[in-house]
Amino acid sequence: MQVTVSVNGEEHARDVEPRLLLVHFLRDELGKTGTHWGCDTSNCGTCVVLMDGEPVKSCTLLTATAAGHEITTVEGLERDGVLDPVQQGFHEEHGLQCGFCTPGMMLTARALLNENPDPTDGEIREAISGQICRCTGYATIVRSIRWAAEHPAEAAEEVAG
Amino acid sequence: MATIEDRPIGFGRLKRKEDARFIRGQGKYVDDVQLPGMLHGAVLRSPVAHARIVSIDTSAALQHPKVQAVITGKDLEGLGLAWMPTLSADTQAVLATDKVRFQGQEVAFVIADDRYSARDALELIDVEYDVLPAVVNARKALDADAPVIRDDKEGQSNNFIFDWESGDRAATDEVFANADVVVAEDMLYPRSHPAPMETCGSIADYDKVDGSLTLWCTTQAPHAHRTVYALVAGLPEHKIRVISPDIGGGFGNKVGIYPGYVCSVVGSIVTGKPVKWMEDRSENLMATSFARDYVMRGEIAATKDGKILGVRVDVIADHGAFNATAQPTKYPAGFFHVFTGSYDLAAAHCSVKGVYTNKAPGGVAYACSFRITEAVYLVERMVDVLAHELDADPVELRLKNLIRPDQFPYENKTGWTYDSGDYENTLRKALDIAGYDELRREQAQKRERGELMGIGVVFFTEAVGAGPRKHMDILGLGMADAAELRVHPTGKAMLGLSVQTQGQGHETTFAQIVAEELGIPPEDIDVVHGDTDRTPFGLGTYGSRSTPVSGAATAIVARKVRDKARIIASAMLEVSAEDLEWEKGRWFVKGDPEKGATIQEIAMGAHGSVELPEGVEGGLDSETVYNPPNLTFPFGAYICVVDVDPGTGKVTVRRFIAVDDCGTRINPIIIEGQVHGGLTDGVGMALMELIAFDEEGNCLGGSLMDYLIPTALEVPDWETDFTVTPSPHHPIGAKGIGESATVGSPPTIVNAVCDALKPYGVRHMDMPCTPSRVWDAMQGKAAPPQ
Numbered sequence: 029m030q031v032t033v034s035v036n037g038e039e040h041a042r043d044v045e046p047r048l049l050l051v052h053f054l055r056d057e058l059g060k061t062g063t064h065w066g067c068d069t070s071n072c073g074t075c076v077v078l079m080d081g082e083p084v085k086s087c088t089l090l091t092a093t094a095a096g097h098e099i100t101t102v103e104g105l106e107r108d109g110v111l112d113p114v115q116q117g118f119h120e121e122h123g124l125q126c127g128f129c130t131p132g133m134m135l136t137a138r139a140l141l142n143e144n145p146d147p148t149d150g151e152i153r154e155a156i157s158g159q160i161c162r163c164t165g166y167a168t169i170v171r172s173i174r175w176a177a178e179h180p181a182e183a184a185e186e187v188a189g
Numbered sequence: 190m191a192t193i194e195d196r197p198i199g200f201g202r203l204k205r206k207e208d209a210r211f212i213r214g215q216g217k218y219v220d221d222v223q224l225p226g227m228l229h230g231a232v233l234r235s236p237v238a239h240a241r242i243v244s245i246d247t248s249a250a251l252q253h254p255k256v257q258a259v260i261t262g263k264d265l266e267g268l269g270l271a272w273m274p275t276l277s278a279d280t281q282a283v284l285a286t287d288k289v290r291f292q293g294q295e296v297a298f299v300i301a302d303d304r305y306s307a308r309d310a311l312e313l314i315d316v317e318y319d320v321l322p323a324v325v326n327a328r329k330a331l332d333a334d335a336p337v338i339r340d341d342k343e344g345q346s347n348n349f350i351f352d353w354e355s356g357d358r359a360a361t362d363e364v365f366a367n368a369d370v371v372v373a374e375d376m377l378y379p380r381s382h383p384a385p386m387e388t389c390g391s392i393a394d395y396d397k398v399d400g401s402l403t404l405w406c407t408t409q410a411p412h413a414h415r416t417v418y419a420l421v422a423g424l425p426e427h428k429i430r431v432i433s434p435d436i437g438g439g440f441g442n443k444v445g446i447y448p449g450y451v452c453s454v455v456g457s458i459v460t461g462k463p464v465k466w467m468e469d470r471s472e473n474l475m476a477t478s479f480a481r482d483y484v485m486r487g488e489i490a491a492t493k494d495g496k497i498l499g500v501r502v503d504v505i506a507d508h509g510a511f512n513a514t515a516q517p518t519k520y521p522a523g524f525f526h527v528f529t530g531s532y533d534l535a536a537a538h539c540s541v542k543g544v545y546t547n548k549a550p551g552g553v554a555y556a557c558s559f560r561i562t563e564a565v566y567l568v569e570r571m572v573d574v575l576a577h578e579l580d581a582d583p584v585e586l587r588l589k590n591l592i593r594p595d596q597f598p599y600e601n602k603t604g605w606t607y608d609s610g611d612y613e614n615t616l617r618k619a620l621d622i623a624g625y626d627e628l629r630r631e632q633a634q635k636r637e638r639g640e641l642m643g644i645g646v647v648f649f650t651e652a653v654g655a656g657p658r659k660h661m662d663i664l665g666l667g668m669a670d671a672a673e674l675r676v677h678p679t680g681k682a683m684l685g686l687s688v689q690t691q692g693q694g695h696e697t698t699f700a701q702i703v704a705e706e707l708g709i710p711p712e713d714i715d716v717v718h719g720d721t722d723r724t725p726f727g728l729g730t731y732g733s734r735s736t737p738v739s740g741a742a743t744a745i746v747a748r749k750v751r752d753k754a755r756i757i758a759s760a761m762l763e764v765s766a767e768d769l770e771w772e773k774g775r776w777f778v779k780g781d782p783e784k785g786a787t788i789q790e791i792a793m794g795a796h797g798s799v800e801l802p803e804g805v806e807g808g809l810d811s812e813t814v815y816n817p818p819n820l821t822f823p824f825g826a827y828i829c830v831v832d833v834d835p836g837t838g839k840v841t842v843r844r845f846i847a848v849d850d851c852g853t854r855i856n857p858i859i860i861e862g863q864v865h866g867g868l869t870d871g872v873g874m875a876l877m878e879l880i881a882f883d884e885e886g887n888c889l890g891g892s893l894m895d896y897l898i899p900t901a902l903e904v905p906d907w908e909t910d911f912t913v914t915p916s917p918h919h920p921i922g923a924k925g926i927g928e929s930a931t932v933g934s935p936p937t938i939v940n941a942v943c944d945a946l947k948p949y950g951v952r953h954m955d956m957p958c959t960p961s962r963v964w965d966a967m968q969g970k971a972a973p974p975q
Contacts, residue, residue: 062214126692
């Protein structure tokens with residue numbers, strides 16, 4: 029079937045199988061491999077993207093369902109070479125280790141901060157509780173999101189490898 | 190504005206170099222690799238735990254328009270690849286030929302144009318099974334009427350794998366016979382799973398023309414894997430390139446070689462195209478390396494005033510259907526014999542019996558250095574059991590028995606030499622942070638009101654950095670690691686490592702070691718790993734061995750470069766090398782500090798036209814292989830506070846204090862992160878995570894809906910601190926830290942839960958302490974979880 033999905037502000041028209049999951053559309057059709065896949069049961073949240081600004085698990089969403097909606101992936105967080113404060117925060121506060129859950133965590137954080145610019149630690153933990161991180165023990169993720177909340181307009185320092 | 194504190198040239202709180210790609214979604218994991226013409230594989234797995242295969246009909250699958258090939262065990266038999274050696278020198282079926290021996294075992298491999306079609310075709314394969322009774326409980330594996338699982342092995346007439354012991358049995362028996370107090374406890378360290386967020390997978394690309402194989406693979410040990418493939422498949426080793434790109438967490442799960450990897454290789458050879466195989470989460474949980482599964486009976490002997498005299502342990506080790514555990518050859522139970530813990534004992538003995546069951550093979554790890562997790566759990570629970578019997582304070586009991594600083598290097602009763610420690614200092618620091626006495630007062634008040642609060646205390650000693658080659662090898666490969674340092678003419682450098690990060694931050698930490706030794710800024714050092722074509726040979730990352738082994742290799746190779754730089758500087762400065770003195774980043778003339786050359790200037794000089802002394806070659810590159818003289822022995826004091834809901838049995842971890850000592854601290858940010866992650870593993874194991882089976886051998890933990898992993902809501906904000914007792918034999922005094930918290934935290938939490946349940950007379954309960962199991966314990970019905 030023909031679908032048109034807007035990803036990070038760009039329209040993508042493709043002929044896909046009706047059963048194609050959004051996560052595979054993003055990864056295999058568009059080559060946006062920053063969105064990961066980690067379980068079969070919507071438990072792990074490594075596949076989280078934003079649909080019209082709300083976090084959704086792209087492993088549980090058909091591509092067809094996303095048609096006509098605006099999808100934001102991790103590749104869409106950085107704007108004009110400037111990191112989103114959430115990205116900067118994860119670097120500042122060591123909010124990532126292996127990096128596999130990180131894109132989903134950052135997108136949930138972005139959605140949270142859009143809704144609630146000054147969340148409590150409890151609200152942050154609640155917001156990310158549908159996602160699993162096996163490396164960090166979450167405390168530094170909470171601090172990363174707090175950092176982003178405290179630096180909303182920070183001119184991000186360049187994070188170079 | 191960056192300060193020197195933010196950007197240390199050497200050890201310190203340097204933010205990670207590797208973050209740049211990960212925060213942009215630009216990490217490159219195995220499943221992100223797309224090759225032209227690539228096909229997709231999927232594995233058909235056994236639905237039953239034990240059955241004879243009557244027939245396999247693949248004809249319908251082959252009719253599928255997008256299927257390119259279907260491979261069965263019979264096809265592999267023709268190639269001599271139906272079985273492969275395990276890391277414990279047993280054999281494991283790649284695809285089953287005669288029987289299936291656990292639920293989820295690999296039976297056939299479909300190769301199709303896309304991943305959905307490959308999965309569709311699995312449904313079209315018809316396998317007829319003749320179901321056999323299954324052995325699930327390790328305690329019953331050696332019963333006379335137990336079905337024999339490994340009838341493929343000549344001479345195997347039961348489910349016995351090995352008997353192994355350590356310590357002095359007679360001396361220990363004597364100590365026990367004469368002790369005032371002897372307490373015994375049966376405990377199970379249940380089966381759990383590392384479950385990294387990225388599952389396992391591979392892409393094999395075989396080039397028929399030149400006979401070369403490139404294998405992208407989720408492996409923690411790319412070099413060891415390459416050698417095993419060469420030995421198994423008969424492919425020449427120099428024609429195999431293993432690339433382990435970014436790895437989405439390993440925790441031991443990615444140490445082993447899985448049938449799926451081999452199938453992707455065979456698939457590429459058969460089809461002539463690259464073949465990708467990525468397992469799904471159920472496959473990961475049901476078929477790849479589990480962890481633990483130790484059935485233990487511990488006994489502890491003491492005087493009536495609490496001097497611990499000895500510990501005695503009997504273990505039945507459940508190794509599943511194939512003995513695929515990754516332990517050094519000499520030690521089939523890994524380093525379990527470090528169960529003497531942090532205490533000065535008169536005698537100790539353990540015996541371990543390995544058995545086959547109809548469960549998944551592996552037993553590799555889960556952030557555990559070779560069975561030390563089980564050992565620490567055993568001894569730390571036993572000390573609390575003793576405290577319960579003596580009605581002693583668990584802290585006082587530990588303080589009375591800890592090895593004293595003046596006893597190091599300390600030889601324990603099972604043959605280990607602990608390198609360094611100041612245990613009491615570390616424990617007291619944890620007690621101060623926790624406010625231990627105040628916590629006990631709060632607990633007493635709460636108990637009067639019927640509230641259940643528990644305080645758990647643990648002191649653990651780890652043994653990491655395997656290991657000295659005369660004692661430790663895996664499949665005959667000595668457990669050494671190499672480092673190669675290339676210094677380019679402009680003074681920028683490349684460090685090649687045989688170890689492989691899975692999130693531990695090697696690209697930062699190892700650059701810092703070079704920076705500390707040579708004064709080259711970390712951002713000028715590219716750390717290369719995970720590619721056998723670009724890095725020197727070594728055994729890889731597991732068992733917290735990267736810093737103890739490769740960290741040492743890195744320091745030594747940097748020192749070799751520094752020594753060479755001295756000779757080159759002496760030629761450049763026209764003074765004798767003996768007259769030069771080093772300060773970080775620069776050789777200068779003694780007594781004339783203005784006259785000198787920076788490492789960058791020397792690098793250019795090394796490649797330039799300066800006349801060098803007779804016999805000295807140009808360039809600064811160097812390579813070394815490090816054979817550790819001993820393991821390193823990090824340690825820590827952990828305190829946990831839990832609240833148990835008396836109405837539901839639900840345990841809440843309110844506080845967790847972790848004071849770790851890993852010797853010299855290279856990057857405290859990364860160390861803290863490693864500790865946080867391990868503590869969370871501990872909450873998982875102690876309260877939630879369990880791979881259980883029913884009587885027929887059906888896996889009951891085969892998805893993340895059943896195998897529960899902590900989220901941000903189940904863990905507290907960790908309280909971490911540290912002491913520093915350098916390792917005397919490590920070049921920079923560092924010890925491993927990756928697994929300390931995973932080792933130390935489960936018994937801390939269980940000690941806290943049992944402490945909370947003391948009013949109910951609970952002395953011990955097995956993990957996981959789920960609400961229903963805690964509730965059972967409160968009713969006096971504590972039982973193992975299977």
